[in-house]
Amino acid sequence: MRRLPAVTVLALVAVLALPAAAAPTPDGGRTESGQAPPARTAPAHGTPGRGQAATARPYGTSESRQAAFARAARTYGVPESVLLAVSYLESRWDANDGLPSVSAGYGPMHLVDGRTGPGRHRHGGEDPRGDESRPHPPVVPEPAAPPPEDTLRRAAELTGIAPGLLRRDPVANIQGGAALLADHQRRTGERPSTDPARWYGAVARYPGTKDAGAATSFADEVYATIRTGVARVTDDGERVVLPAIPDLSPRRPPAPSGLLRAPAPAAGPDCPPTVSCEWMPAAYRRLKNGDYGNHDRYDGPRRIDYIVIHDGESSYDAITRLTRNPTYLSWHFTLRSGDGHIAQHLRGSDIGWHAGNWYVNTRSIGLEHEGYLAKGGAWYTEAMYRSSAALVAHLARKYGVPLNRAHIIGHDNVPGTTPEGVRDMHQDPGPYWDWAHYFELLGSPLTGSADPGSRSVLIRPDYALNQPRFTGCAKSGECPPQGAASVWLHSRPSEEAPLVKDIGKHPTGASTYGVYDHAARASTGQRYALAERRGDWTAIWYLGQKAWFHDPETARTSVPAAGRLVTPRPGRAPVKVYGRAYPEASAYPRGVPRQELIPLQYSFPAGQFYSLGMTSRATYLRSGALDPSRNRVVRGDVRYHQIQFGHRIMFVRAADVKVVPQEDPR
Known part of the structure; x- marks a missing residue:
């Protein structure tokens, strides 16, 4: 750790x-x-x-x-x-x-x-494999978990x-x-x-x-x-x-009786030496319907651009049992809350079915954390934050993943692959994951820029002081007041103004204050182009519109940020926005079905700016066979820019936009 x-x-x-x-x-x-x-x-x-009697302190x-x-x-x-x-x-x-x-x-x-019994696993309608050419809607089992001590x-x-x-x-x-x-x-x-x-x-x-x-x-x-x-x-x-005791050296007795040492494979799990980690392989076998589960294997090194943070919506024991079910889905690591213990299920070269987007799955490593997005306002332990940060720092060094929120993302930041799939994308780890503390443990604090004239802002509320209203945590409807890493986005600079509209999440209705509704939220560490300031309010460009959040000078919820922006090229607006960076049709060789380039329902109008996360060449990994030697990687000539378009990342063709320095985006 x-x-x-x-x-x-x-x-x-x-x-x-x-x-x-x-x-x-x-x-x-x-x-x-x-x-x-x-x-x-x-x-x-x-x-x-709240919840305490006047005699609550007996001492x-x-x-x-x-x-x-x-x-x-x-x-x-x-x-x-x-x-x-x-x-x-x-x-x-x-x-x-x-x-x-x-x-x-x-x-x-x-x-x-x-x-206290474990909560019910929330899967929703997302296909975890995220490849509509071979859908895999899993049946969600409810494995019994032994009660904790x-x-x-x-x-x-x-x-x-x-x-x-x-x-x-x-x-x-x-x-x-x-x-x-x-x-x-x-x-x-x-x-x-x-x-x-x-x-x-x-x-x-x-x-x-x-x-x-x-x-x-x-x-x-x-x-x-x-x-x-x-x-x-x-x-x-x-x-x-x-107070520090720098020279303290504990007496380490033999392991107490009753404790078990988990067997490891010959190569050992891929974890840093400072954490407790075991090898607990995910199932990989052919199914009766001709499909296979519960992940894809890949020969050779795999490009990793993202590390995806999940919460498992269940207990550690239940989560790890699910990985051994070949009809279910898979991820690379599971982390336990009470002591930060880690189980590894897939090698880095394996492709987990965890993000609901095949493009992201093929370029990511997924971490499931024991816990719940909003079960009674549940909180994450320091032991789990530390072991998770130690693991992510290790993986980021190994695979060259930058330590920022464009690459260390939540499941709730992964885009839908098609317009029809946007509504069902997952929302974990949700607003109660303390991104600021997590990045401090990663050794890459979210500090923003010292330049007050920066044309980008980094969302950065004080986690403890920032206690926005949420609904949907319990039967009562209201979530308990507690620290959160999100700010609400309004259509005007007023608390009474409606939340901004998300036509993908709510095609016919309004955004809500639901804890599972990400439609009108910006999260700690995300960088957006500054659109306007008015009194105690700041506006950013978000899903093709101006979105306002409360940002008083005496208690800022954002900080100036450096970084490049993109805006439509003259004559190209409105720019199409995509949920994956797939190649052009001419790039597919014989025998590999072409993947249709389907834009999402959003558009990027002229005069707006969005933060640039990274630029990459279009790729598609064709899988679908138990034998990994039959996988094919298709590389196109089209280049894409990843942008922070809403709460989720999205992609635009580089040819449709121009990149401008953040100091002068005109």
């Missing part, structure tokens, strides 16, 4: 001396400005918040998060540094307003409610605190986590100790994994965090500091 930059003791002392409004966050945390989040999140210092209403860690450590004899580091890996010390994580973990210590109720037994209070109250939750660590220490046969080096075995047991590699990887990352130190402001305005 990626390590945080070192934090010196002197700097940490300075943090403690600062007022809350100026507290820095060396890890690039959610409140980079040091501002406290809005009061509608769980308030700091004991003030009751003193003025106790800070830092003091809560200190007292829990003393109560249960756990070194404070160990308790803080374990909590940071699970939650970054956030309370998440009492909402569960994607793996049913609650509070700063991620106490897992084992009685119920650490919430074990903590209740150890502390005498009711499970409901452990879920919603951060102070009680921290007490429960400390009690669990002390219990693990006893179970490993170790005596209580003030020396953090002697707690390695207890730390390895904390995430509840049965895999020895995952357990040791989690513990290694915890101790790496202690060595570097961390300081940040939490989602509910609490300042927490873990």
Whole structure:
């Protein structure tokens, strides 16, 4: 996993001396400005918040998060540094307003409610293979998944605190986590100790994994965090500091009994050495109907332009079982929430059926993350963010993939292949994936440009402070208020103005505030051409229209950005927009069926500008046989520009547009 930059003791002392409004966050945390989040999140210092009773803090209403860690450590004899580091890996010390994580973990210590069943897998109408010449609409099975270890109720037994209070109250939750660590220490046969080096075995047991590699990887990352130190402001305005202990070297006991080591192939999985990773191959066999599943194989190296981030809409166990079903679909890696463990299913040369667009599938690697786009406002753990970022950084280096949002994309950024398929394209990982933090862990922060005269903007709201309204998370209709990486786009500079129209997603209706509706949203890290500024509002060009988002000078949700733009050549407007960059008809050799160049229902009018992501020569990979030697790659002469046209990337022919420098797009 990626390590945080070192934090010196002197700097940490300075943090403690600062007022809350100026507290820095060396890890690039959610409140980079040091501002406290809005009061509608769980308030700091004991003030009751949404879902909390006035008596929710049984240990003193003025106790800070830092003091809560200190007292829990003393109560249960756990070194404070160990308790803080374990909590940071699970939650970054956030309370998440009492909402569960994607793996049913609650509070700063991620106490897992084992009685919470997995959500139903949402597949929708998208064909994951994304090749209408050989459709593959899978039947979505619902494999039973074993319930997770119920650490919430074990903590209740150890502390005498009711499970409901452990879920919603951060102070009680921290007490429960400390009690669990002390219990693990006893179970490993170790005596209580003030020396953090002697707690390695207890730390390895904390995430509840049965895999020895995952357990040791989690513990290694915890101790790496202690060595570097961390300081940040939490989602509910609490300042927490873990001072660095640079020379700490833990005692690594033998692997605890009951933990298993997964077998690996002779070559081993393709993961960086700092993460826990196993080889769990996807099914590949002929089916009775003459088709085959559940992926394509390719001889030789494959060009990789994209790494696609998914959430699996199910538990880790259920997701990984699906890859072994030859009638289903496939992706390259699955990541577990509680400890960041990774399972690899396909080699880099294999083509997964995951993105719903055959062109993108043939040029991408897909990562499925345990979890749900919007199940009760679920959140992703720091352990999973870190292992995912370490894996993506490794793959990006290996395949030469640039670390930006034109190449590291969500499934919700993949375009439909035809006008008919646009409506059914997937929406994961959705607005609650923290793209800004993810790119900080990748070592490529989304900082934009220092030039205030830039003609592009990078969407960059403060994740914790940005809490837009969403509907559709639960039966009640409204989603819980929480940090998000998206901004809403309006037809005029006003909150009362309708959302912008997406004729592909809603041919006859209006865009909605649904958490699964991407039609009128821009996401963190996406770059758009600046169209206009008016007061506290900024307009960008989006789906052929001017789209406005709230961007006040005192709390910017965008930053200036550098980069080239494209605009229609004289006489070429409106320009056709495509969902894939396929070759011209004359490029197809005998025996390879020509793929029709079908433009999407959108158009690119004169006078508008869109950001240029990359330029590539048209290609099409013809597959359809179990024998990979029968694959054919068709290369055309047509060149395409990838542009950020809406929430999704799209393609235009290079001959139809001109590229202009971002400083002067006229």
